[in-house]
Amino acid sequence: MRGTIIIPVFILGVLLLLWNVLYTFPIVQSAKHKLYRFDSDVNESIMVSGADENRVGARKPSVILPAVEQNGLSTVQGVPSAQQSMAIQTASTNAGTPPVKLNDAAGGLQQTQNAASGTVAPTQKPPQKKKLNAYERSLLEKEQLREAYLQKYIDEQRELFLYPGNNPKTIIIYPLTSGLGNNLGVLAEGILISMLTHRRLQIYRWDSFFKYFYLPLSNYTFTEEYTTKGALTTGIQCRIPPRNLITAPQSRIIYRSFCKFVEYALKEPQYYDFLTKNGFVLNPKLRDYKDIRKMVMNFLYTRMIRLLPDMMALVRDVEAKLHWEDYYWIGIQVRSGHMKGDEGQNVFLDAEDINLFMEYAVNQTKKAMERKMKPVKWYVAGDSEDVRMKIKTAYPQYYANCECSISHSFQYVFTDSRTEGMTCTILENYLLTDTNETVVTAASTYGLMATYRNLHMKKIMVYRGDWEKHQVTAGK
Structure with a gap:
C-alpha cells in the first residue's frame, strides 16, 4: 500500500520539475537574447550589469568629454548628469519601457540607457578633429x-x-x-x-x-x-x-x-x-x-x-575706435614726397599718379562688394595732408584715418624720447599691416614694410609715371 502511494507522488514531483524547467527556460533565453541584442547595438559581446561595474567584462566609456552647461545643469557633453539620469531611469522603470536611447543634441555622441540598471554605454566614437591636409x-x-x-x-x-x-x-x-x-x-x-x-x-x-x-x-x-x-x-x-x-x-x-x-x-x-x-x-x-x-x-x-607692447596696445585701441572688425579694409599709402624735408625730392610719384590710387581702390571695392564681403572702408595713410583731403573729399563714404599728426620720421632718429610725429608714423604703418589689401607706393620702403608683416595681404604697387602707362592701356 505504501509503495502504491510513493510511486504516484514521485511521478508527480518529476512532472512538476519538468513543468518548471520547460516554463522558465524560454524566459531565461529571451532575457539573455535581449541583453546580447542590447550590447550588439554598441558592438559589445558582453552583458552589462549595474550590480557590479568592476567585474571582469564590464566596460566604461574610455573618452573623457568636456563639461558643458545645458538648461542650468552641468553635464558632460553627450552624457546626462546624475539628476537627469535618475529622472530618465525612474520614468522608464515606472512605465515598464525597454532600454531608452539618448541622442546628443550636437550629434557627436549617441548613447543607450538601460532603464533597469541606469548604465550608459556609447554607441559611437566621439567626433574626430579635422585632419590637416x-x-x-x-x-x-x-x-x-x-x-x-x-x-x-x-x-x-x-x-x-x-x-x-x-x-x-x-x-x-x-x-x-x-x-x-x-x-x-x-x-x-x-x-x-x-x-x-x-x-x-x-x-x-x-x-x-x-x-x-x-x-x-x-x-x-x-x-x-x-x-x-x-x-x-x-x-x-x-x-x-x-x-x-x-x-x-x-x-x-x-x-x-x-x-x-x-x-x-x-x-x-x-x-x-x-x-x-x-x-x-x-x-x-x-x-x-x-x-x-x-x-x-x-x-x-x-x-x-x-613693436613694444604698449605701442601695440595703441594700435588695437585705434582699431577698436574705428570698429575694425566690422569692415573689409583697403589700405591706401601715398608717398607723395611733398612734405617738410622732401623739398625738391619728387622721386616717389608724379602728381598725376595720385588719381591711380583712388581708381585702383574703387575697383577693389567693387570686387569686394561683389563677393558680398563686409562693408568696405579705406584706411588712408600718406605724407601729405592735401592728398588725404583730396581722397576724403572724393570718397567720404570710404575714407578713414586715425587723424594723428604725421611728420617725416628722419627728424626723430636720434631723439631719446617719444614724439607725436614718430608715434603717428609707426601707428599708421601697423594699421596698414592689418588691412585686407593695400595700394602702396612702390618706391616707399615705409609702405612695403607694412606689407611684409602680413603674409596674406594682397597689394597693388604704384610706380612713378604709371599714370602714363595707364592712359595708354585705357586708350585715352
Whole structure:
C-alpha cells in the first residue's frame, strides 16, 4: 500500500520539475537574447550589469568629454548628469519601457540607457578633429622650423656675448638721418647678414628705436668706443658688393645703408639649404624667389623687429575706435614726397599718379562688394595732408584715418624720447599691416614694410609715371 502511494507522488514531483524547467527556460533565453541584442547595438559581446561595474567584462566609456552647461545643469557633453539620469531611469522603470536611447543634441555622441540598471554605454566614437591636409601640414611644419631657428639664433647671439673669443666679429647697425622705413630696412638686412655670417649683432646711437621697438635678444646695444679704424663701413651710400659682406675679414662691419644684400642672399645657391631647412622655402621644387623673399622679410619684421607692447596696445585701441572688425579694409599709402624735408625730392610719384590710387581702390571695392564681403572702408595713410583731403573729399563714404599728426620720421632718429610725429608714423604703418589689401607706393620702403608683416595681404604697387602707362592701356 505504501509503495502504491510513493510511486504516484514521485511521478508527480518529476512532472512538476519538468513543468518548471520547460516554463522558465524560454524566459531565461529571451532575457539573455535581449541583453546580447542590447550590447550588439554598441558592438559589445558582453552583458552589462549595474550590480557590479568592476567585474571582469564590464566596460566604461574610455573618452573623457568636456563639461558643458545645458538648461542650468552641468553635464558632460553627450552624457546626462546624475539628476537627469535618475529622472530618465525612474520614468522608464515606472512605465515598464525597454532600454531608452539618448541622442546628443550636437550629434557627436549617441548613447543607450538601460532603464533597469541606469548604465550608459556609447554607441559611437566621439567626433574626430579635422585632419590637416598635406598643404596645411607643410605650412605648420615650416612655421615650426622658423620658430626653432629663431631660438637657435637667440642662443647663438647670447653665446657670442658671453664668450666673444680672441677675435670677435660683429655687425654694428648705425642709422642715418633717414626715414623709419629706410632705417628699419637697413636693420633687417643687417640681421640677415648676422644670421648667415654668425656675427654678433649690435645697434649704435639709435635711441629712438628703443622707445618703440625691441629685438628678442639681450645685450645688443653697442657701448664700446666707436671707431671706423679697421672696420668695413658701408657709408651713406653702399658700394660694397654683397658677397664681400660674407667673406669680410674685418672684425667689425658698420652697416648704415642698403647694400642689396637680401636680393643677393636669397638668389645665391649656397644659401638655399639654409633657407630650406629653416622653413623659409614653402615649395622646394619651385624655389620661387618672391615667395622666399616674402617669408624671410615677414620673419625679419615680425619675429625679429618687434613693436613694444604698449605701442601695440595703441594700435588695437585705434582699431577698436574705428570698429575694425566690422569692415573689409583697403589700405591706401601715398608717398607723395611733398612734405617738410622732401623739398625738391619728387622721386616717389608724379602728381598725376595720385588719381591711380583712388581708381585702383574703387575697383577693389567693387570686387569686394561683389563677393558680398563686409562693408568696405579705406584706411588712408600718406605724407601729405592735401592728398588725404583730396581722397576724403572724393570718397567720404570710404575714407578713414586715425587723424594723428604725421611728420617725416628722419627728424626723430636720434631723439631719446617719444614724439607725436614718430608715434603717428609707426601707428599708421601697423594699421596698414592689418588691412585686407593695400595700394602702396612702390618706391616707399615705409609702405612695403607694412606689407611684409602680413603674409596674406594682397597689394597693388604704384610706380612713378604709371599714370602714363595707364592712359595708354585705357586708350585715352
